[in-house]
Structures are given as structure tokens and as C-alpha cells.
Amino acid sequence: MYAELLYGLAHDIDRHGPTRRVLSGHEDDPGPSGLALRLLGSVHRLVLERRAGGLAAYYPSVGGHWNAPHGVPAFVALLDRDRETVRQWLDRPPQTNEVGRATALMGGLLHLPPRLRGPVRLFEIGCSAGLNLLADRFSYVDTTGNRFGADHSPVHLRPAWRGDHLTPWPGLAFAEAVGCDLNPIEVITTEGRLALTAYVWPDQRNRLERLRGALELSRASPPAVRRQGAADFLEQLDLQDGATTVLWHSVMWQYLPTEEQERAAGVIEALGERATDTAPLVHLVLEPTRRKRTRHHEFLA
Numbered sequence: 681m682y683a684e685l686l687y688g689l690a691h692d693i694d695r696h697g698p699t700r701r702v703l704s705g706h707e708d709d710p711g712p713s714g715l716a717l718r719l720l721g722s723v724h725r726l727v728l729e730r731r732a733g734g735l736a737a738y739y740p741s742v743g744g745h746w747n748a749p750h751g752v753p754a755f756v757a758l759l760d761r762d763r764e765t766v767r768q769w770l771d772r773p774p775q776t777n778e779v780g781r782a783t784a785l786m787g788g789l790l791h792l793p794p795r796l797r798g799p800v801r802l803f804e805i806g807c808s809a810g811l812n813l814l815a816d817r818f819s820y821v822d823t824t825g826n827r828f829g830a831d832h833s834p835v836h837l838r839p840a841w842r843g844d845h846l847t848p849w850p851g852l853a854f855a856e857a858v859g860c861d862l863n864p865i866e867v868i869t870t871e872g873r874l875a876l877t878a879y880v881w882p883d884q885r886n887r888l889e890r891l892r893g894a895l896e897l898s899r900a901s902p903p904a905v906r907r908q909g910a911a912d913f914l915e916q917l918d919l920q921d922g923a924t925t926v927l928w929h930s931v932m933w934q935y936l937p938t939e940e941q942e943r944a945a946g947v948i949e950a951l952g953e954r955a956t957d958t959a960p961l962v963h964l965v966l967e968p969t970r971r972k973r974t975r976h977h978e979f980l981a
């Protein structure tokens with residue numbers, strides 16, 4: 681949907697149409713700022729707020745059907761009509777919290793040997809809204825139909841994994857779960873929930889469904905998220921006797937400046953050296969990595 685839409689908008693820019701006027705002043709924005717995603721997120725939030733009129737008919741996230749020949753002109757007409765409203769969100773960094781990544785966290789936990797299966801204290805750096813701090817309340821099904829996690833959850837991750845046979849961990853519930861983010865999204869606010877939903881692509885139904893499920897869970901128990909940089913947060917982290925301290929992060933390491941990466945890596949290393957059989961540390965990550973400079977990024981968990 682977005683590919684077709686963006687081709688249509690590029691064409692409108694070439695014709696000096698409303699898209700060009702909406703984006704004026706942003707011509708030199710750097711590529712990684714994701715201007716296209718800012719624009720699309722801004723309009724998606726208007727659709728979600730029922731402020732986009734007939735455009736909603738083309739957005740699957742609100743029950744519509746994407747159809748490029750009609751959807752693109754409807755989008756451009758909205759840009760023309762609501763230029764200033766759309767521009768309000770062009771300076772916001774697009775920010776998501778991908779609940780599907782909890783599969784890597786839970787998959788990692790289910791690899792732990794019995795001696796590490798004590799009470800779990802979970803800590804997450806760069807956790808955005810902190811939705812994955814609720815991972816013990818999601819339900820997971822692998823490709824062979826084995827079920828893990830919570831029984832009655834609004835978040836169903838299926839298929840969560842294929843490959844390795846994982847050992848269930850009945851009764852796994854985090855004794856403590858705390859995260860940090862430089863710019864946390866507050867799920868207790870309408871604005872926060874709207875932002876998280878607006879940056880999900882409207883035709884990714886499964887992704888929207890799991891996000892909505894996690895938002896539902898977060899209403900009863902909002903995740904504990906500190907507004908703090910990763911390295912500062914890690915410096916305050918301790919190990920505890922009789923508990924397994926789990927440090928987890930996904931798709932955030934690349935955003936740390938080199939100096940903070942080095943500081944954070946040093947703290948994690950030092951924590952690992954202090955860990956003992958009775959106060960163990962587990963470090964689980966899902967981060968894009970290049971095995972060689974010439975290779976594409978891969979997600980290594």
C-alpha cells in the first residue's frame with residue numbers, strides 16, 4: 681500500500697501538486713530522518729482519529745480497502761485540505777514498539793537451562809513504550825502447534841518460532857520488569873497510543889492486532905519505563921541473589937552514539953563478571969548485524 685502511495689506522491693511532487701506544498705521546508709531533510717514515514721504517519725493518525733473523511737475508506741486499519749487509483753487522489757486531496765494539520769507531525773520522529781519481537785525474548789528465555797529458571801527480573805534498554813516488558817502475558821505458538829506463555833492473552837504470536845524444540849516454562853511471570861528509553865511513549869495517554877498505532881503501516885493487520893492486544897494489557901498494568909539513556913540505566917542495574925537478571929534489547933543499539941555504546945558494553949561486561957551461580961545475568965538481544973561490511977543486515981538473536 682505504502683509503495684503505491686509513495687509512487688503516487690512522488691508523481692504529485694513532480695507535478696508541483698499539494699504534496700510538494702506540504703513538504704516545503706523539508707527538501708533537504710536527511711534520508712535517515714524518514715520524512716516519507718513522518719508524512720504517512722501524520723496522515724494515518726488523522727485516519728485513526730476519524731478526521732480524514734473519505735480517505736478512511738482506503739485504510740485497512742479502520743476497515744477500509746486499499747485501492748491505488750482512488751486512494752492516491754484521496755490522500756492528495758487531504759494534503760491539500762489539511763496542509764497545516766498534516767505538517768504538525770512532520771517534525772516527529774517515527775517511533776514504534778514491535779510486539780512481535782517478544783518472540784525473540786521469550787525464545788531466548790525458553791532456551792535457559794533449569795539452573796537459570798529462577799524468578800526473572802527483566803530489564804530492557806531502548807524499550808520505546810515498554811510493551812515487551814509484558815512478554816510473560818502474551819501467548820506463543822510454534823510452527824508445530826506447541827503453545828507457550830499465557831493462556832488467555834489478547835496478544836497471540838503465531839507462528840512464534842520454527843526450528844529448535846523449546847522447553848516450556850510453566851508459570852513464568854516476571855518478578856520485576858523495568859525499561860528505559862530516551863524518549864518513552866506513554867501508553868497511558870491517548871496521544872501515546874495514537875502515535876504507536878499511526879506509525880504501523882495500515883495494511884499490516886497482524887502487526888496492528890498484536891499492538892492493540894498489548895495496549896489492552898497495558899491498560900491494566902502500564903509498563904514501568906524510565907526516561908533515561910541506555911548507559912545511565914545500565915549503570916544503575918544490579919544483580920540479585922536468588923533471581924535471574926535478564927537484560928534484553930531489540931533494534932536500539934544502532935541508535936546509541938559510539939561513546940554510549942562503548943560505555944554500555946563496558947557496564948554489561950562488568951555485570952557479567954560479577955554474576956554468580958546464585959545471582960546470574962542473562963543478556964538477550966535482537967539487533968541487526970552485518971557479518972561482513974559487504975553483507976546486508978541480518979537479525980541475529
Ligand SMILES: C[S@@+](CC[C@H](N)C(=O)[O-])C[C@H]1O[C@@H](n2cnc3c(N)ncnc32)[C@H](O)[C@@H]1O
Nearest residue numbers: 777778806807808861862863909910930932935
Ligand atoms: C526502533 S525503536 C525500537 C523500540 C523497541 N526496542 C522495539 O523493538 O520495539 C528504538 C528505540 O531506541 C530508543 N533510543 C534511542 N537512543 C537511545 C538511547 N541512547 N538510550 C535509550 N534509548 C534510546 C528510541 O527512543 C526508540 O524508542
